[in-house]
Amino acid sequence: MITRPPCPPGFHGANCRRLAGSFCRRRSRRREGVRRGNTRPEEPYKLASGMMSPVYIDCRKLISFPRIRSAVMDFAAATIMSEAGFEQFDCVAGGETAGIPFAAFLAERMSLPMIYVRKQPKGHGRNAQIEGHMPEGARVLVIEDLTTAGGSMFKFIEAIRAAGGIVDHGMALFYYGIFREAEARFDNGKVALHHIATWRQVLDVARTQALFDAATLSSVQAFLDDPLAWSAAHGGVSQLPSA
Numbered sequence: 001m002i003t004r005p006p007c008p009p010g011f012h013g014a015n016c017r018r019l020a021g022s023f024c025r026r027r028s029r030r031r032e033g034v035r036r037g038n039t040r041p042e043e044p045y046k047l048a049s050g051m052m053s054p055v056y057i058d059c060r061k062l063i064s065f066p067r068i069r070s071a072v073m074d075f076a077a078a079t080i081m082s083e084a085g086f087e088q089f090d091c092v093a094g095g096e097t098a099g100i101p102f103a104a105f106l107a108e109r110m111s112l113p114m115i116y117v118r119k120q121p122k123g124h125g126r127n128a129q130i131e132g133h134m135p136e137g138a139r140v141l142v143i144e145d146l147t148t149a150g151g152s153m154f155k156f157i158e159a160i161r162a163a164g165g166i167v168d169h170g171m172a173l174f175y176y177g178i179f180r181e182a183e184a185r186f187d188n189g190k191v192a193l194h195h196i197a198t199w200r201q202v203l204d205v206a207r208t209q210a211l212f213d214a215a216t217l218s219s220v221q222a223f224l225d226d227p228l229a230w231s232a233a234h235g236g237v238s239q240l241p242s243a
Helices: 013-030 032-037 059-064 066-083 099-110 151-162 180-188 199-208 214-225 227-233
Strands: 091-095 114-117 139-147 166-175 192-195
Touching (some): 059 066, 059 139, 059 166, 066 099, 066 166, 066 192, 091 099, 091 151, 099 139, 139 151, 180 192, 199 214, 214 227
Parallel strands (some): 091 139, 139 166
């Protein structure tokens, strides 16, 4: 039997949420390059879904900045302990590829085994889709760096469930938080999604700190209020893929 350390002081209830909000505000104030480079209403980003967006975030950059990375993963662990409970999981799973390093960081903090899930079985050898050891009936926490509508996360969740794992919780470091389809997908899939930052939180900080001009703030607000209409008006898709 694995004995894990007690939940750290202060990692409970509303205190955890305040910590997460504080982190979001501090990161938004300090990261000048992200603030300027990833907000581009006049030349929108095309997302994997085909949707056009005036904002973009690359959470994978975090792996190269150890102090920020450490703070992010501390908040992630605090959020999970607060919202899901202590010792509720048997392992942490990362999805190929962006979720893998964050699964390793989080598993280390939570003193849990780690696995990772391929997008497809590798096609040779054991033809494995899940790498690492996952016992039958293991309670698995799936983590991704970012989720928009939850489609990619559910592909990993379905693979774990098909292999005999139990998935009731998912973790996204950054969650768009603007699609009703995402809420429905997680509700219907019986998965509680946890996250530590959203675009609305970032926009609140940007507005409070006057980090952008009024036109940029207005364009981003319009996108957050009706992302698919904004996308369609800028040459992107007008609806999300159903799967």
